Amino acid sequence: DQQVKQNSPSLSVQEGRISILNCDYTNSMFDYFLWYKKYPAEGPTFLISISSIKDKNEDGRFTVFLNKSAKHLSLHIVPSQPGDSAVYFCAASRFGNEKLTFGTGTRLTIIP
Amino acid sequence: GAGVSQSPSNKVTEKGKDVELRCDPISGHTALYWYRQSLGQGLEFLIYFQGNSAPDKSGLPSDRFSAERTGGSVSTLTIQRTQQEDSAVYLCASSVSGQGTLGYTFGSGTRLTVV
Numbered sequence: 207d208q209q210v211k212q213n214s215p216s217l218s219v220q221e222g223r224i225s226i227l228n229c230d231y232t233n234s235m236f237d238y239f240l241w242y243k244k245y246p247a248e249g250p251t252f253l254i255s256i257s258s259i260k261d262k263n264e265d266g267r268f269t270v271f272l273n274k275s276a277k278h279l280s281l282h283i284v285p286s287q288p289g290d291s292a293v294y295f296c297a298a299s300r301f302g303n304e305k306l307t308f309g310t311g312t313r314l315t316i317i318p
Numbered sequence: 319g320a321g322v323s324q325s326p327s328n329k330v331t332e333k334g335k336d337v338e339l340r341c342d343p344i345s346g347h348t349a350l351y352w353y354r355q356s357l358g359q360g361l362e363f364l365i366y367f368q369g370n371s372a373p374d375k376s377g378l379p380s381d382r383f384s385a386e387r388t389g390g391s392v393s394t395l396t397i398q399r400t401q402q403e404d405s406a407v408y409l410c411a412s413s414v415s416g417q418g419t420l421g422y423t424f425g426s427g428t429r430l431t432v433v
Contacts, residue, residue: 210360249322249409249424250361295360304349305374306422308360 209233210298212309220317225283227312229296232277236298240306241270241281244293253294254281283314291316320344322425324410330431331400339395339428343412350393351413351422352385356406364408367393368415400432 211230219225229239237258242250256263256270256279263270269282283290296309323342331337343350352364363377367387378384382401387393397404407427 208360212360247426249411249426251424252422297361304351304366304368305363305377306361307363308353310358310360 207232208310209236210296210307210309212294212296212312214312215310216313216315218315218317219286221288222285225281225286225290225314225316227281227283227294227296227314229279229281229309230277231279231298233298233307234277235300236307237301238299239270239272239279240297240299241268242295242297242308244295244311250295286314286316288316288318290314322410322412322423324408324425324428326428327426328429328431330433333402333432334399336396336398337400337430339397339408339410339430341393341395341410341412341425343391343393343410344423345391346414347412347423348390348415349413350387351411352393352395353409353411354406355409355427356403361409364395397430400430402432405430405432 209232240255241253243253244250254265254268254270256272272279293311293313295311297306299306325340350367353361355361365385366374369390370387382398385395407429409427411422411424
């Protein structure tokens with residue numbers, strides 16, 4: 207039972223353009239959502255998060271949008287840079303629960 | 319240390335053997351987590367420690383898997399009688415208590431291959 211889904215295994219975007227990574231979830235009890243970035247042979251690193259009481263959170267070039275009615279969130283990166291090439295994982299949690307439920311990841315490649 | 323340290327970074331073992339994977343969390347982080355990533359899968363939760371106790375071990379796949387944490391610091395994940403389906407990258411993370419969903423810091427993982 208995949209409660210967090212990232213349906214695009216890979217995405218290629220030209221440098222300078224916008225990258226949009228999508229994530230869907232099925233568990234309506236989730237109320238906190240996070241994005242992690244992972245380079246090869248390294249552990250995932252926290253990128254940005256959003257609570258269910260918001261529909262948008264922005265941090266520099268990264269913006270996460272949450273549509274609770276559609277159980278969908280997206281990560282926008284603009285402008286995309288070569289260093290953004292990595293695997294991006296969406297994760298979800300419930301307040302008070304330490305466990306994160308992860309998606310399968312999307313490999314983003316930025317084309318110079 | 320400055321980050322979460324895991325050892326070994328790579329482990330190849332024969333089917334049926336036992337393996338131990340080690341995690342050194344960031345000093346002062348009271349919460350410690352184990353996840354694994356199998357090929358083509360997302361990160362799968364295994365177990366969570368708060369101090370030396372494990373309030374949530376719901377993700378351990380079978381009784382061949384066990385974990386302990388001593389002194390509120392180092393943790394060991396043990397897999398007995400390894401099977402080929404245990405092949406995966408095992409990731410450890412730590413966080414300051416009460417900031418679990420925000421403050422996860424992952425180690426680089428142990429890649430386990432069972433042949």
